[in-house]
Amino acid sequence: MSPRSAGSAGRRWTLVAFLAGALLAGSVAALIPRRTLVTSAGVFRASLLTPDEQFTATRRHVVAISPEGRRVVFAADRRLFLRELDAMMALPIQGTESLGGPARTSDPVFSPDGKWILFYDNRELKKVPVHGGIPVTLCAVGTLYGASWPVQEIVLFASEQGISRVPANGGVSEVVVAVDSEKGEVAQGLRLLPDGNTLLFSLGNAGNWDEATIVAHNLTTKASQVLISGGADAFYASTGHLLYANGNTLYAAPFAPEELELKGAPVPVIEGVSRTAGLGTAQYSLSSTGVLVYVANLQLGTKETTLAWTDRAGAVEAIVAPKRWYRSPRLSPDGKRLVVGFEGDLWVHDLLRSSWPRLTFNGSADRPVWAPKGERIVFSSTHEGSSNLYWVPADGSGEAEALLEPGKERHPDSVSRDERWLSFHEHDPATGTDLWWLRLDGELEALPYLETPFNERFGALSPDGRWLAYVSDETGRSEIYVRSFPEPTSKHPLSADGGEAPTWSHDGRELYYVNQNRDLMVVELTTVPELQATAPVPLFGESATGVDLSGGGNVVAYYDVTSTGDRFLTLQVQGDAVPQLHIIVNWFEELERRVPTDK
Numbered sequence: 001m002s003p004r005s006a007g008s009a010g011r012r013w014t015l016v017a018f019l020a021g022a023l024l025a026g027s028v029a030a031l032i033p034r035r036t037l038v039t040s041a042g043v044f045r046a047s048l049l050t051p052d053e054q055f056t057a058t059r060r061h062v063v064a065i066s067p068e069g070r071r072v073v074f075a076a077d078r079r080l081f082l083r084e085l086d087a088m089m090a091l092p093i094q095g096t097e098s099l100g101g102p103a104r105t106s107d108p109v110f111s112p113d114g115k116w117i118l119f120y121d122n123r124e125l126k127k128v129p130v131h132g133g134i135p136v137t138l139c140a141v142g143t144l145y146g147a148s149w150p151v152q153e154i155v156l157f158a159s160e161q162g163i164s165r166v167p168a169n170g171g172v173s174e175v176v177v178a179v180d181s182e183k184g185e186v187a188q189g190l191r192l193l194p195d196g197n198t199l200l201f202s203l204g205n206a207g208n209w210d211e212a213t214i215v216a217h218n219l220t221t222k223a224s225q226v227l228i229s230g231g232a233d234a235f236y237a238s239t240g241h242l243l244y245a246n247g248n249t250l251y252a253a254p255f256a257p258e259e260l261e262l263k264g265a266p267v268p269v270i271e272g273v274s275r276t277a278g279l280g281t282a283q284y285s286l287s288s289t290g291v292l293v294y295v296a297n298l299q300l301g302t303k304e305t306t307l308a309w310t311d312r313a314g315a316v317e318a319i320v321a322p323k324r325w326y327r328s329p330r331l332s333p334d335g336k337r338l339v340v341g342f343e344g345d346l347w348v349h350d351l352l353r354s355s356w357p358r359l360t361f362n363g364s365a366d367r368p369v370w371a372p373k374g375e376r377i378v379f380s381s382t383h384e385g386s387s388n389l390y391w392v393p394a395d396g397s398g399e400a401e402a403l404l405e406p407g408k409e410r411h412p413d414s415v416s417r418d419e420r421w422l423s424f425h426e427h428d429p430a431t432g433t434d435l436w437w438l439r440l441d442g443e444l445e446a447l448p449y450l451e452t453p454f455n456e457r458f459g460a461l462s463p464d465g466r467w468l469a470y471v472s473d474e475t476g477r478s479e480i481y482v483r484s485f486p487e488p489t490s491k492h493p494l495s496a497d498g499g500e501a502p503t504w505s506h507d508g509r510e511l512y513y514v515n516q517n518r519d520l521m522v523v524e525l526t527t528v529p530e531l532q533a534t535a536p537v538p539l540f541g542e543s544a545t546g547v548d549l550s551g552g553g554n555v556v557a558y559y560d561v562t563s564t565g566d567r568f569l570t571l572q573v574q575g576d577a578v579p580q581l582h583i584i585v586n587w588f589e590e591l592e593r594r595v596p597t598d599k
Contacts, residue, residue: 069291314540
């Protein structure tokens, strides 16, 4: 696989000639720019079109540059790719293929010597030789909020517990900076400052990271100092600058690490850096030699969507509603309303009155599920720390209430038609992701439904309450299965080419899911006297219709089906901007000119 590129051979060789005398000439000799702008004798910009394979795990970091600035690694097609900047194409890194679990391959980080790549897959931190090989698992991680590899022997990472360290060869992780989960604190984007004893990270609530604080924490004294209020994903550059993101802009401020003090006001230095809200991710990476790489126009967080109806043939009809960065749309049982997420909260849209009452106000609500009577909506939120289960009146007349005590990461999947059962999936660092159910009639009681050595999630209850469709990675990739409910005594595989986000038709005669190519598939079912299923048939796909069915490849259901089954509630992506990898060589020269320091 290779990135698409534009430009003539003559243009390419002109570029090579220009770079021949530059510091990193060898590292960029084979880049074919879409647009080229030489800003000085030493600074060079190139914009590359992205690969034919789409970026995946786009809620997380998808790009990293090696310490010396000669290699770029990025996450696409559920694996990592390596682009030697003096090569003509990017190559897949063997050993980084996603196992198909709830967390796709993402968050690449180079080792200090540039010989290994750290990455996150299936809720584990792993490393692999830079040119591929057998991956080494370092440790299990719940929700990753960033990782760094500051010294050859130690890896640092942020999760629900705070900031931890683990030996670079694998072992037991140890929390070095705890967060107050009862207050909903989350640490993100950690870096080690040059003294080797001070951590730089962002502290927020996993909602609006633009309101987070950037903190310096002394590992010996345990003292913390706020450096900046309003930003995330900070990075210290050896030029004496503190970099961080707010919105889609990268800022820089003069910074003295010895004094932990800003020496000037922050200045915007790069516009259009892709961001994602939930994890605070800013898609940029900077080498020690001053090569900056960043991603623009990434689907999540940089493309607006509109609500739309899509019929079984793929014809799309827009719903009159504002253009926003919507997520997880779900239809009410009567089809007259829908709940959808944007700006970190849940909102209900009345399709007849065009009203938009707001349901949540904590900035971290997600994964809404209607109760079948239409009176309540169940959702997950991280505002008390790890993701937990809540419900709220659908008319906005009351506050959200927690269904379980916070602790392990949980997300709701479906509510039975008689509202006796809530199916949800829960992640345990020791056992992975498992399916649970919660009794809603009477005293709330959670019980395990399916616990295996594999990851099971997205449990969708059938309308008659006798079957549960779910996703499992037991074959090495995510596939759709159906089991009897409430006892998982029988098991029926349904998908054959990967599957995520199962959804039943209202009459229980069809089951829909999204395959690995992001096509919406349908399986016809009969359940009496026993369950039988036809072969899956495609209805329509993301590429042909321009709708987002899976949250940009993040395996979350971004569609729902009407009661008649003849059309689907979807999100139509607006605009035709193509994701691009931007590279700036010798960026330190430009940075020092725009934001002078005493160095």
